[in-house]
Amino acid sequence: MQQMSGACGGYPNVSIALLHHPVYDKNRQVVHTAVTNLxxxxxxxxxxTFGLxxxxxxxxxxxxxxxAGRILRHWQEGWGATYNPKRKAALELVxxxxxxxxxxxxxxxxxxxPAKLVTTGARIHPRNVTFGRLTELMGVREQPYLIVFGTGWGLTEEVFDRADMVLEPIKGPGEYNHLSVRSAAAIIMDRLFGVR
Amino acid sequence: MQQMSGACGGYPNVSIALLHHPVYDKNRQVVHTAVTNLxxxxxxxxxxTFGLxxxxxxxxxxxxxxxAGRILRHWQEGWGATYNPKRKAALELVxxxxxxxxxxxxxxxxxxxPAKLVTTGARIHPRNVTFGRLTELMGVREQPYLIVFGTGWGLTEEVFDRADMVLEPIKGPGEYNHLSVRSAAAIIMDRLFGVR
Structure with missing residues (x-):
């Protein structure tokens, strides 16, 4: 069992994954999406930032x-590592x-x-867990968690079916809810691990 | 005075701005940064999503x-408007x-x-206002607000000096705090306007 040091008060038991497959496209076909730099x-x-x-x-x-390997090497070993050590520290997690x-x-x-599998998505789901409840659960450092984000038009039903928990969707004041996966992931991490 | 309808319960009195100038570069020189698609x-x-x-x-x-105009036209008038109307609805705000x-x-x-000017940044500032207090203030719909985000290495002191309020920084559990402006803006909007 890896030591759960959490030197900076983070969540050594929590990891995240960005799935490029299996995800849906616009027409609900299961596809592979492209890796993007950002x-x-x-x-x-x-x-x-959130200590994962x-x-x-x-x-x-x-x-x-x-x-993906080329991008990572550029910032970890190449010119980028010296140019921007803060970026290197972030990409070391990948x-x-x-x-x-x-x-x-x-x-x-x-x-x-085994890690508990937590899926994310923009829709209400019968097995939704609230942000508050998931933060509580993740406070038990002996239990590892994997929070999964989908690219394209989101994770397939097959992935939701495997999940131990489905995180409740982010809501704004209206009906529109079409955040980028980068924004949704940032908000979800902040809601779960941000300090207020 | 424009009517503050807020048909979907949003914040018609709140706008945001992304500054490509004046901002600092890595060496604290005042520069112009490039517009990026994402x-x-x-x-x-x-x-x-947050009704601004x-x-x-x-x-x-x-x-x-x-x-910037070419990108906006593509999604508002061009092929993109038909391909993805949700994107059109977002870009109409720009x-x-x-x-x-x-x-x-x-x-x-x-x-x-006049709008109240609110600046954002990663550091503690003597004139910091908390997220909670700013949400309260923005509930008064007669007062317009502009929340400003910096590209590059952040807004210049000159912009902070003009601000009516400086929003407190986002904090994770540790010392590392180097979010992208896209992620920081998403988290800030969620903390101010998200529904929980």
Whole structure:
């Protein structure tokens, strides 16, 4: 069992994953989406700010994994590491993975027990857990958690079916709710781990 | 005085601005930063989700204004408007402006009184107002507000000096605090206007 040090008061038991597959496209077809530079940077910076353990970038496509690897190396070993050490500190959290199964298997080895899988989405779901309740649960540091975000038009039903918990959607004052995954991930991390 | 309808329970008295000038670079030089596609999209989608009035994109550089205009037209009039009407609804909030002065002048004409200027940044400031207090203040719909975000390494001291209020920084559990402006803007809007 990895030591849960939490030197800076963070959440060493919580990781996040961005799924590029399986997700829906606009017409509810299951697709692979492309890795984008800003999804890597923005979400890594949020994960570091909110004290999380790892940020898994999930795509089974070798060319996409190679692209992600090049971006990460630039900021961790290349010119970028010296130019912007703060960016390096954020990108150190990122791991590229083939599939959600691989992430969960890696976490089980790392923590000595299976992670609870938490999905996110823009719709109400029968198994919704509130932000407040999930923060409470995650306070028990012995239990690892993986919070999963979907690219494209969101996670497939298959992923929701596997989830231990489905996080309640973010709500603004009106009906419109079409945040980017970068914004939604930032807000969700702030609601769960932000200090007020 | 424009009617404050707020048909969907939003904040018709609150607008935001993203400044591409005057902002600091890494070495605290005052610079113009480049307009980026995702700053436009992500922040517009957040502003629409949280029921705000307008999103001003501020740059004095004609070529940059032209670029922003092309992106906006694509999604409002071009192929994009049909492909993704939700995106159109978000980008309808966007206005391109030459300067912060121009934005404040336009708002004064629109609302019949000067807007209160609220700046944002990652550091503690002597004139910090809390998120809770600012939400309360903004509940008075007769008073217009402009919340300003900086690109690059943040708004210059000159902009902070002009502010009526400086919003308290976002805090995670540790010392690291290097969110992207897209993530910071999303979190700030959620803390001020999100429904829980």
């Amino acid at each position: 999804d890597i940077h923005d979400i890594a910076r949020s994960a570091r 353990s790892r940020y898994y970038l999930v795509t089974p496509i070798p060319g996409q994994q190679e692209l 791991r590229v993975a083939d599939s959600l199964d691989d992430v969960l298997a890696e976490m089980e080895v790392r923590f000595g027990r | 700053d436009i999209h992500d922040i517009a989608r957040s502003a629409r 009035s307008r999103y001003y994109l501020v740059t004095p550089i004609p070529g940059q204004q032209e670029l 206005r391109v402006a030459d300067s912060l002065d121009d934005v404040l002048a336009e708002m004064e004409v629109r609302f019949g009184r």
